Amino acid sequence: MKNRINQLFETKKENIFSVYFTAGFPNLNDTVQIIQELEKNGVDLIEIGIPFSDPTADGPTIQHSSEVALKNGISVKLLFEQLREIRKSVNIPLILMGYFNPVLQFGVEAFCAKCHEVGIDGTILPDLPLNEFEENYKDTFIKNNLHNILLITPQTSEKRIRQIDDASEGFIYMVSSSSTTGAGKKVEDFHHDYFERIQQMNLKKPRLIGFGISDNATFTNACNYANGAIIGSAFVKSFDKNVTIKKSISSFVTEILLPA
Template sequence: MNRIKQLFEQKRNNVLSIYFTAGYPNIDSTLDIAEALEKAGADFLEIGVPYSDPLADGPVIQNSSQKAIENGMTVKVLFEQLKDLRKRVSIPVLLMGYVNPVLQYGVENFCSKCAEVGVDGVIVPDLPMYEYEELYQDCFIQNQLSNIFLITPTTSEARIRRIDELSNGFIYLLSTSSTTGKNLSVSSQVEDYFSRIKSMELRNPTMIGFGISDNKSFSKASEYANGAIVGSAFVKILAEENYLEKIPEFIGSLKGKEAVSY
């Protein structure tokens, strides 16, 4: 059983995931940030693989991706850095990125490297479901990698059911069909969408992402799903001085608790 499944067996509510971009703000900051996030109380991590054309990302994450590329971050460099991942981090870790860099690296090589360094899952928003099924599913299964699918407010029930059958980690619910970085606005339409997914009683846990930035939005999302994913709001912290020292306070504010000191 991989770490993602273990996590959701042990914790069913208010699960907090944090996204940040590999190689930002500095080329060698990835593991320092990951370790600090675990110590501060994050439940699992999503490390973004920077890409030059990140269509689903808003300006904050686009900027971090561009800076990371300028710093020299590549898939190869990231895997080199992640060799020491499991010496420093015990919580689940996923890689999130676009299909182009994965194809350039080679899907089989990518999956085997993930397994080698201790990565638990992959989120590739622009990988078509039929391609995953027909071409890559066996490779993911052999390397005990969870492939995380995304659902939007316009996803049909039939597709959601198929995603649930194919999934073996959790399902990523986008709060909106727009880009990352927009604050979560829980209109009656959004609540209906969240309620519809919850009433389907899916086999896999669900996590809500896009627009989660504070305790209010995290708590609201956690009413409808097992937890929520914070991206842009955290990446903003990384642009500040002494960002590692600010991580405990940030995680504490999301959870509505005092910061964990270490």
């Protein structure tokens, strides 16, 4: 079967809306419902966050959701159990995103095999650098039809961007600015010269812009420079214990996609 991430980028070229959430947050067993509701409301791609005790690339929102999720009892093993039947109800591509150590302890081969078994299409593992991936793990990922998606930042040199363009599968995760996640910027705070510079490089792989995208204005703006954008912290922050997950997701997605 063709990887669902490739299918998505073949059929949709712009305004791709990707959402990140932390597995096990706000409640341990919300994972499946969150995925289902995001798809129902028109989200194109989902990044399921695997919590880690020491999320060094994340700001306060995802630090908090990770801490709560771990207290709730989430683990890689439990997450795979929660996702066991996800492909009976969900068709959009699903990506697991997290730090490398929990994956390493689960066993990289076992992790990739499990991803394949439950229908995960890709991974984003920010602290698994390109050289380590290519030397040690690439074959295992390919064998399991699993795309490993790589990041570029405003500091990434042109030479390295070309390397990453060759190596990243599915798409390139374009980090919007030099920051940890959840910076919640305004449109004018983004470095549009960087966005334009990358746009003019004519890269082979599609691009999604993430980090600091939090509302309709920043989402729409990012979509002007890439195939779409990713929202994480703003979505994680949107849960309210007085509102059902169904309602909360519907109003969040509506706000992002339709200007008030």
